[in-house]
Amino acid sequence: MMDLALIFVSALVINNFVLAYFLGLCPFLGVSSRVDTALRLGLATTFVMLVASIAAWALNTFVLENAPYLRVISFIVVIASMVQIVELLIKKTSPTLFRELGIYLPLITTNCAILGLAIFQTNRGYNFVQGFTFAVGAGLGFTMVMILMASLRVQTELARVPALLKGPALVFLLAATLSMAFMGFAGLFS
Amino acid sequence: MTTAPGPAASELLLRGIWRENPVLVATLGLCPTLAVTNSIANSLTMGIATLCVLVCSSVLVSSARKYVPNQVRISTYILIIATFVTLADMVLEAIVPAIHKALGAFIALIVVNCMILGRQEAFASKNTVGRSAMDALGVGAGFTLTLLLMGAPRELLGAGSLLGYNVMGPRFEPWVIMILPPGGFLMIGLLLIGKNWWALRTAQPKAERIAAMAAARAAAAQPAQARTREGALV
Amino acid sequence: MSGGTNATGTAPKVSSVRLLSTMGGAGALAGLLIVLVYQFTLPTVLANRAARLETAILQVVPGSTRYDTLYVVEGALTATLPPGADARKLDKVYLGVSEAGGATGFAIPTSQAGFQDVIEIIFGYDPGKPGTLGLVILSSRETPGLGDKIEAPRWLAQFTTLTTPLTAVKAGAAQNPGDAQMITGATISSRTVIAAINKALERWTPILAAYRAGGTS
Numbered sequence: 001m002m003d004l005a006l007i008f009v010s011a012l013v014i015n016n017f018v019l020a021y022f023l024g025l026c027p028f029l030g031v032s033s034r035v036d037t038a039l040r041l042g043l044a045t046t047f048v049m050l051v052a053s054i055a056a057w058a059l060n061t062f063v064l065e066n067a068p069y070l071r072v073i074s075f076i077v078v079i080a081s082m083v084q085i086v087e088l089l090i091k092k093t094s095p096t097l098f099r100e101l102g103i104y105l106p107l108i109t110t111n112c113a114i115l116g117l118a119i120f121q122t123n124r125g126y127n128f129v130q131g132f133t134f135a136v137g138a139g140l141g142f143t144m145v146m147i148l149m150a151s152l153r154v155q156t157e158l159a160r161v162p163a164l165l166k167g168p169a170l171v172f173l174l175a176a177t178l179s180m181a182f183m184g185f186a187g188l189f190s
Numbered sequence: 191m192t193t194a195p196g197p198a199a200s201e202l203l204l205r206g207i208w209r210e211n212p213v214l215v216a217t218l219g220l221c222p223t224l225a226v227t228n229s230i231a232n233s234l235t236m237g238i239a240t241l242c243v244l245v246c247s248s249v250l251v252s253s254a255r256k257y258v259p260n261q262v263r264i265s266t267y268i269l270i271i272a273t274f275v276t277l278a279d280m281v282l283e284a285i286v287p288a289i290h291k292a293l294g295a296f297i298a299l300i301v302v303n304c305m306i307l308g309r310q311e312a313f314a315s316k317n318t319v320g321r322s323a324m325d326a327l328g329v330g331a332g333f334t335l336t337l338l339l340m341g342a343p344r345e346l347l348g349a350g351s352l353l354g355y356n357v358m359g360p361r362f363e364p365w366v367i368m369i370l371p372p373g374g375f376l377m378i379g380l381l382l383i384g385k386n387w388w389a390l391r392t393a394q395p396k397a398e399r400i401a402a403m404a405a406a407r408a409a410a411a412q413p414a415q416a417r418t419r420e421g422a423l424v
Numbered sequence: 425m426s427g428g429t430n431a432t433g434t435a436p437k438v439s440s441v442r443l444l445s446t447m448g449g450a451g452a453l454a455g456l457l458i459v460l461v462y463q464f465t466l467p468t469v470l471a472n473r474a475a476r477l478e479t480a481i482l483q484v485v486p487g488s489t490r491y492d493t494l495y496v497v498e499g500a501l502t503a504t505l506p507p508g509a510d511a512r513k514l515d516k517v518y519l520g521v522s523e524a525g526g527a528t529g530f531a532i533p534t535s536q537a538g539f540q541d542v543i544e545i546i547f548g549y550d551p552g553k554p555g556t557l558g559l560v561i562l563s564s565r566e567t568p569g570l571g572d573k574i575e576a577p578r579w580l581a582q583f584t585t586l587t588t589p590l591t592a593v594k595a596g597a598a599q600n601p602g603d604a605q606m607i608t609g610a611t612i613s614s615r616t617v618i619a620a621i622n623k624a625l626e627r628w629t630p631i632l633a634a635y636r637a638g639g640t641s
Contacts, residue, residue: 006537015541020371022224026304029217069280069462072298073272073454080268112221112302119295124542163390168217169382176375183372186567187539187612258446259438266450273454277461284468287476291563349568366569 004133007126011137014186017113018145019179024113028149028175029168033157038150039143044104046139049117051086052079053135056118057128075118083108113142148178199324206328212305213336213378214385219305223337224374226296230353233341235289237334239282239297241327243274244306248314248326255315267310268301275301305333340377344368481518484548484558485529486584488520494635501635517628520548529557532628536620539612541565543574547583547621551632555601556590556621559583564613571613579607579614588625592618 017023027041055078064071087105091098108114117138121131152174161170197205212218219240226236247270251258258266279297283290290297300306309329314322345351348368350358358364367373481491494501496515503519505511520528530551535544543564548557559580566572573579582598582605590604592615598605606614 010537010541022221022371022374023299025220025224029220069276069458072276072279072301073269073458076268076272076301077265112299115302116221116295116299119298123295164383164386166386167382169379169386172375172379172382176372176379179372179375180367183370258450259443261438262443262447266446269447269450269454273457276458280461280465280469284465284472287469287472364569366567369568 004130007130007133008137009188011134012141012144013182014188016141016145016182017116017138018142019175019182021116023116024111024142027108027111028146029171033150033153035147035150035154038146040100041104041108042139042143042146045108045111045113045142046136048083048105048108048111048114049135049139049142050132051082052114052118053121053131054128055079055082056121057126057131060122071119071122075115079114079118113138145178149174152178199321202321202324203328203331206325206330207332207335210329211332211336212329213333214381216305216308218308219303219333220378221299222296222303223333223340224371224378226293227337227340227344227374227377228348228369229345230338230341231289232292233337234334235282235286236293236296237330237337239278240300240303240306241330241334243271243278243300244309244330244333245323245326246274247271247306248309248322249319251310251314252317252319252322258315263315264307264311267307267315271306271310272301305329336381339381340374344373344377348373480546480560480562481520481531484546484560485518485520485531486548486557487522488528489523490521491531492519492521494519496631499631500638501631517632530628530632532624533562534620534624536616536623538564538616539566539571543613543616543620545617545620547624549588549625549628549632551629551636553587554625554629555585555587556583559617559621561617566610566613571610573607573610574613574617579605583621589622590618 011017015021018025018028024045027045056075059071059074059078064074083105087098117135121134126134149171153171156170156174165173206212210216213220213223222236222240227233247267250270251267254266275298278300279290282293282297309326313325317325342352345353346357347365348370350356350362350364365373368377478491482488485491492503493511494503494517495505495509495511496517497506497509501517505514516533518531520531522528530549531546532549533544533546535542537543541564543566544562545559546562547559549555550557561575561580564572564574566574585601586604587601589602591600591602592606593599593603595605595608597603604618606618
């Protein structure tokens with residue numbers, strides 16, 4: 001139980017995907033200027049991460065045991081197809097949910113956070129439950145940082161920013177301070 | 191080189207390094223740029239691995255461009271890129287095991303570096319093998335140079351060394367933050383500020399800057415005139 | 425046939441057979457390349473990994489010139505792998521062997537959550553003393569300049585002579601043979617390592633004792 005809590009909190013804040021591993025920076029830069037968009041994108045990413053985690057676990061357990069060299073190829077192919085299948089399923093069963101999250105799903109598939117999750121999970125030898133916890137933690141951590149960043153950017157849009165700092169430069173400096181703040185979470189478990 | 195239309199081969203090679211630098215201009219491939227640049231050795235290994243994957247994929251994609259149907263082209267590109275990434279992963283583990291361990295999952299993550307897929311879709315799928323190879327070399331070199339531009343200051347300030355050799359002397363207190371994650375964000379932020387500064391400078395040639403200043407002076411004089419006219423109206 | 429690449433908008437009808445054969449061909453080429461390079465690099469990669477493990481084991485169990493791998497099968501240690509078992513999935517300890525063929529001590533790998541991430545270590549253990557023989561940090565992501573002092577040889581050196589169970593004490597405050605000094609500025613990381621050794625020994629002591637009682641030592 002302690003073990004699962006550790007995995008969850010570690011992925012959520014201590015080793016946050018965006019601020020400590022730099023994964024998922026494209027959406028972090030691109031979509032993070034509105035809070036509600038950030039929330040939806042974050043939730044959709046969490047969902048895709050869950051799918052990817054399950055897919056990676058299944059591949060590792062049933063297919064790749066004796067063929068580790070096919071890992072990258074099979075992960076990327078299987079995760080992309082799984083997400084597409086899930087997208088179709090949601091479209092059929094719940095049009096409301098699809099409207100909320102659906103448009104982001106294809107974008108997310110090529111997000112490095114997804115493949116990163118699958119590879120980290122494999123390298124650390126997580127079982128099904130651990131992988132699931134890891135995915136939830138990483139996804140919620142991503143969502144949280146997206147919302148934080150979006151709230152900050154709403155403020156900077158109103159502020160008078162020097163020309164030199166405009167664009168991604170400012171976002172990265174903000175991310176640097178956020179990342180520094182998140183360093184304070186280290187040591188929660190020891 | 192064939193006499194194909196478009197920029198010359200040398201131009202293809204150079205534009206990826208500076209004018210169309212994948213990281214600083216297009217902000218592509220950020221994840222490895224920030225994650226592995228805490229030392230020069232890591233930056234260089236990552237840069238070269240990415241360069242090799244990019245060149246090999248571009249050559250293969252451009253030589254097969256006439257046989258790949260449009261509908262499956264993205265899937266084919268991803269398959270090709272993933273293959274070369276797997277090869278790079280295995281070769282690195284065999285020849286530089288220590289750096290391979292330090293880079294960890296980020297070697298496999300070359301596969302989702304949007305820069306590589308972007309070059310296949312935008313260039314290699316429409317150009318000859320030679321031109322695609324040149325383009326890939328230029329973009330890959332630009333990427334590697336940017337990684338070094340990140341890695342060198344981070345290692346120098348964060349560990350007081352360059353390529354592992356101590357250069358700052360024993361009395362230097364390392365700025366540890368530079369080799370931690372915040373240092374990565376900080377460094378790319380500074381590089382982008384530098385790029386903005388350069389863009390602002392070069393966008394306005396000297397003559398224009400003088401003209402702009404003159405216009406500003408004229409604008410400052412304007413309100414006075416407006417006031418007098420207003421006064422005349424009353 | 426160049427219609428395949430530049431067709432936008434007016435995509436020509438392409439048969440599924442053609443699509444399948446393209447993907448199949450690309451897949452076959454990918455598989456061929458990967459398997460070739462895999463076969464070519466595998467010996468070097470395995471040799472590298474084995475060398476890294478061997479260096480660590482010989483370092484933590486001084487006096488050894490080689491080592492035997494012991495697997496945990498049904499709660500007991502055995503040097504021979506049962507048929508059908510997968511060596512990668514079994515828990516392992518390593519038994520250091522001296523040049524003369526005598527056992528020099530056990531090398532036990534273990535891991536525990538540190539300040540930033542999980543710290544992986546391997547330590548040498550002499551059940552006769554009982555005490556530690558040496559310690560090597562296999563991997564850690566502790567803070568550079570602070571937590572990563574646990575990798576400093578000067579700190580690791582104390583583990584060659586301590587008796588177990590270990591007691592974590594402040595730097596410079598060691599009085600008893602079981603007192604392991606922590607590091608000022610890296611208290612959490614060093615305490616984690618000391619705790620990891622105690623926790624591993626709690627689990628391994630009965631297993632090792634049973635092995636020594638029934639074994640050929």
